[in-house]
Amino acid sequence: MxxxxxxxxxxxxxxxxxxxxxxxxxxxxxxxxxxxxxxxxxxxxxxxxxxxxxxxxxxxxxxxxxxxxxxxxxxxxxxxxxxxxxxxxxxxxxxxxxxxxxxxxxxxxxxxxxxxxxxxxxxxxxxxxxxxxxxxxxxxxxxxxxxxxxxxxxxxxxxxxxxxxxxxxxxxxxxxxxxxxxxxxxxxxxxxxxxxxxxPESRGARAGGIDVAGALLATLGLSGVVYALIEAPQQGWLSPGVGIAAALGVSASIAFAVVERRIAAPMLPLGLFRDRTFAGANLLTLLLYAALGGSLFFVPLNLIQVQGYGATGAGASLLPFIVIMFVLSRWTGQLVDRVGARLPLVVGPAMAAGGFALYAVPGVGGSYWTTFFPAAAVLGLGMSITIAPLTTTVMNALEPGLAGTASGVNNAVSRVAGLIAIAAFGVVLTQGFDARLQAGLHGLSLPHEVVQSIVDQKARLAGIELPHGAEVARGIVDHAFVAGFRRVMLLSAALALLSSLVAGFMIRDPQR
Incomplete structure (x- = not known):
């Protein structure tokens, strides 16, 4: 989105x-x-x-x-x-x-x-x-x-x-x-x-310099952090590869901030964040889009590998989310003119938090209309209330000549939020899955070699292929994934609520 x-x-x-x-x-x-x-x-x-x-x-x-x-x-x-x-x-x-x-x-x-x-x-x-x-x-x-x-x-x-x-x-x-x-x-x-x-061809009247150093440091910083988060559940947090990647990511990120403060034409003008409303809008974006991008990555995995949906059904499951946003976008775009941006930016993320929490309710099985449809609908309503006021706040926070830069920064923040969240939420889901899987397998009377085969595949989560004669363990694997999935959705709900609080404390409507 x-x-x-x-x-x-x-x-x-x-x-x-x-x-x-x-x-x-x-x-x-x-x-x-x-x-x-x-x-x-x-x-x-x-x-x-x-x-x-x-x-x-x-x-x-x-x-x-x-x-x-x-x-x-x-x-x-x-x-x-x-x-x-x-x-x-x-x-x-x-x-x-x-x-x-x-x-x-x-x-x-x-x-x-x-x-x-x-x-x-x-x-x-x-x-x-x-x-x-x-x-x-x-x-x-x-x-x-x-x-x-x-x-x-x-x-x-x-x-x-x-x-x-x-x-x-x-x-x-x-x-x-x-x-x-x-x-x-x-x-x-x-x-x-x-x-x-x-x-037709065109060029910018005042094309800025190309921040090569910033682009390289941003890529290195994000790559190191993402690698560490994704690979740590398999390699271990103390493994050399994870440690080196994390150190490289943090060091490059610090160097990026230093470079962006000193060069004449930075790709990310850090001085823009001195404006309280602009900083608040981007912090809200970081938290809410982390929740959205990180959690929805795992929804198709749940629907297809655990709930038994086909790929088409899994894709269609988010249609209520998208349709509600499409239908309400014009109405929510007028909210700012009527009540200002602050109130929708408090209410919208709080409602989105309810949608994430509803995703944590379903277990294994059940009708779509009573399990995942309510979650998609409430989440769509919450995001519909949020997006237009958030965009307006970002565009109005700074002087008109910086509108393109402001929106570009906000767009990049939303994408970085999803990027980091997919990696971080994978750690959360894996921990919940491993704990539930071990407890479930402990209660089954399966041969040692069968149990070992399942444990060796645990990095595949719900994609584990059970050996012959171990079909009884499918329910254990599915419920283990749902346990981890619930942790991810509740974490997303917490981030959305936090973004609502950020709006309440940092977003200020101009005097009208």
């Missing part, structure tokens, strides 16, 4: 181009951002099939998501600067090419390591696509027509968000997981052709 990066300035003059070129530019922006956003949801639904086909651990499945999010998060702000300096169409088309070629690499991956690397390259391509989408619209449409064009882009983004998980589930269930990536090939080739022959 992350928000796309807006153009650097709404006062940018439009390039001289035909009406047909403007329409094709809008199509290209919708197609490019849609590919980048939907790919995450499609792959999320495909992960159980990928894990089974490649005999991968849950850590391996996490890396399939994290390598994409890592490069996208670390390079998102740099991608916008590259477009302003070297040409928005050129950089956008390069992003489409990288994304398309790496999608083919993902589909052809013979093993989990190959897939993780190809997914990282997809993230690199997405980092060039996402900030360029609205910059292209801004450069093609005059100021008085941009609002309508951006509204069209936003509406289609909502439609693709709703279709993505269901389409991904259908492809995985009726064809194979490879099609979750192959579907990008015709879309990517069409996008490249549109950019080449229909989209």
């Amino acid at each position: 992350s928000r796309a990066l807006p153009p650097a300035s709404t006062d940018t003059p439009a390039v001289d181009c035909s009406e047909a070129a403007r329409r094709w530019t809008l199509v290209a922006a919708i197609l490019g951002s849609g590919m980048a956003f939907v790919d995450g949801t499609i792959v999320n639904v495909a992960l159980p099939a990928i894990q089974h086909a490649m005999q991968a651990t849950t850590a391996g499945a996490q890396w399939v998501m994290e390598s994409y999010a890592l490069l996208l998060s670390a390079l998102l702000l740099v991608g916008g600067v590259l477009g302003d300096r070297f040409g928005r169409r050129r950089v956008f088309a390069l992003g489409a090419l990288v994304f398309t070629v790496s999608s083919l690499g993902c589909a052809a991956a013979p093993g989990i390591g190959w897939l993780v690397v190809a997914r990282g390259l997809q993230g690199l391509g997405a980092a060039l696509l996402v900030p360029g989408s609205l910059s292209l619209i801004t450069s093609a449409y005059p100021k008085e027509r941009r609002g309508r064009a951006i509204g069209t882009w936003s509406a289609f983004s909502g439609v693709t968000a709703a279709i993505g998980p269901v389409l991904g589930g259908f492809l995985v269930e009726h064809l194979s997981w490879h099609w979750a990536f192959l579907i990008n090939l015709p879309l990517g080739l069409a996008l490249i052709a549109i950019c080449r022959w229909q989209v």
